[in-house]
Amino acid sequence: MSNPSLLILPGDGIGPEVMAEVRKVITWFGDKRDLAFDVSEDLVGGAAYDAHGVPLHDDTMAKALEVDAVLLGAVGGPKYDDLDFSVKPERGLLRLRKEMDLYSNLRPAQCFDALADFSSLKKDIVAGLDIMIVRELTSGVYFGEPRGIFEEGNERVGINTQRYTESEIERAARSAFELAMRRNKKLCSMEKANVMESGILWREVVTRVGADYPEVELSHMYADNGAMQLVRAPKQFDVIVTDNLFGDILSDCAAMLTGSLGMLPSASLGAPMDNGRPKAMYEPVHGSAPDITGQGKANPIACILSFAMALRYSFDQGAEADRLEAAVEQVLADGVRTADLLGEEGVTPVSTGEMGDCIVAALDASL
Ligand code: NAD
Ligand code: IPM
Numbered sequence: 001m002s003n004p005s006l007l008i009l010p011g012d013g014i015g016p017e018v019m020a021e022v023r024k025v026i027t028w029f030g031d032k033r034d035l036a037f038d039v040s041e042d043l044v045g046g047a048a049y050d051a052h053g054v055p056l057h058d059d060t061m062a063k064a065l066e067v068d069a070v071l072l073g074a075v076g077g078p079k080y081d082d083l084d085f086s087v088k089p090e091r092g093l094l095r096l097r098k099e100m101d102l103y104s105n106l107r108p109a110q111c112f113d114a115l116a117d118f119s120s121l122k123k124d125i126v127a128g129l130d131i132m133i134v135r136e137l138t139s140g141v142y143f144g145e146p147r148g149i150f151e152e153g154n155e156r157v158g159i160n161t162q163r164y165t166e167s168e169i170e171r172a173a174r175s176a177f178e179l180a181m182r183r184n185k186k187l188c189s190m191e192k193a194n195v196m197e198s199g200i201l202w203r204e205v206v207t208r209v210g211a212d213y214p215e216v217e218l219s220h221m222y223a224d225n226g227a228m229q230l231v232r233a234p235k236q237f238d239v240i241v242t243d244n245l246f247g248d249i250l251s252d253c254a255a256m257l258t259g260s261l262g263m264l265p266s267a268s269l270g271a272p273m274d275n276g277r278p279k280a281m282y283e284p285v286h287g288s289a290p291d292i293t294g295q296g297k298a299n300p301i302a303c304i305l306s307f308a309m310a311l312r313y314s315f316d317q318g319a320e321a322d323r324l325e326a327a328v329e330q331v332l333a334d335g336v337r338t339a340d341l342l343g344e345e346g347v348t349p350v351s352t353g354e355m356g357d358c359i360v361a362a363l364d365a366s367l
């Protein structure tokens with residue numbers, strides 16, 4: 001049988017830096033666990049624009065649709081800020097999500113014991129935190145029509161449209177209920193049904209889907225209150241399901257509960273392919289971090305943990321995913337820190353590459 005296939009799209013800024021560390025981990029699994037992948041690499045974002053004049057080449061899109069899973073670093077950066085909107089690096093990422101139909105974006109926020117002091121919140125509020133945000137990823141205001149900047153009288157108007165069909169809400173909700181069933185059976189749905197019709201429909205459909213999951217305790221919260229509750233008492237949540245834009249914002253917010261945006265992985269999942277695996281792309285929640293690019297300061301853990309999610313959700317390798325997560329936890333418990341995780345006196349940060357090496361050493365020690 002051929003090896004499972006992985007398409008790596010390092011992208012821009014710190015994307016290639018953190019992806020180099022994931023490469024070390026992938027190599028380790030091939031060498032030491034007989035878990036080899038057929039890895040190919042291609043361009044996305046600004047890197048693709050520089051080479052082809054578009055943020056995602058059609059050939060790359062076609063490859064992404066063929067492989068078992070895609071791993072993406074990050075896209076964007078100031079160099080591309082003035083490009084026409086249609087070719088901005090972010091459009092490449094959004095095209096991948098849309099054409100792969102990756103409607104369910106899993107963004108776990110877990111606070112490792114060793115980092116409980118690093119959150120901007122008090123330790124007892126975040127210690128032991130383990131929540132999962134399910135962000136709808138292929139619809140809502142990111143994709144709704146009409147959109148654009150138009151002339152209106154003697155001025156211009158910028159328009160985006162929040163639009164959700166019942167089936168779009170239903171499939172995202174279903175994936176969140178399924179996850180809740182495998183966790184603590186608590187689901188909180190967030191929208192703004194008090195001011196948005198799409199929110200009213202969202203609440204109605206999520207409630208209806210909930211009838212199929214009587215064991216799951218379902219609650220509803222306005223998303224603004226949800227943001228406040230996330231920083232007031234985040235441990236009240238188990239799984240949160242929300243739309244594309246609220247999910248983007250709430251997950252960055254949740255990231256800081258874990259100590260750093262450099263810690264948060266994600267899995268973007270679609271419908272099952274012929275082989276039964278979901279179409280999937282794995283990417284850290286953070287961006288290309290232009291302020292630290294090229295300095296060896298980037299934390300590769302979010303990207304490495306995204307590969308752990310690939311092992312779990314695309315390759316049925318839950319035990320190996322646990323092994324990788326445990327290796328990360330061990331390295332943090334040993335006091336190894338990249339610069340974004342500093343706070344303790346007298347700790348010298350390690351570089352991106354050193355963090356990757358330490359995680360590989362911890363994997364070796366796990367054998
Ligand atoms: P960002 O996530 O790139 O950076 C926000 C802050 O977090 C910065 O101070 C950065 O240094 C820090 N940071 C992020 N990741 C880190 C890591 N792994 N280790 C250490 N520190 C880290 O967000 P931004 O500055 O708002 O956006 C920069 C660019 O990235 C923009 O072009 C944006 O569109 C893009 N972006 C891309 C993605 C993606 O590719 N998925 C996600 C978010 C933003
Ligand atoms: C994210 C990013 C993206 C988003 C951008 C880069 C398109 O912020 O993945 O969280 O807004 O979804």
Ligand code: MN
Nearest residue numbers: 248249252285
């Ligand atoms: Mn974001």
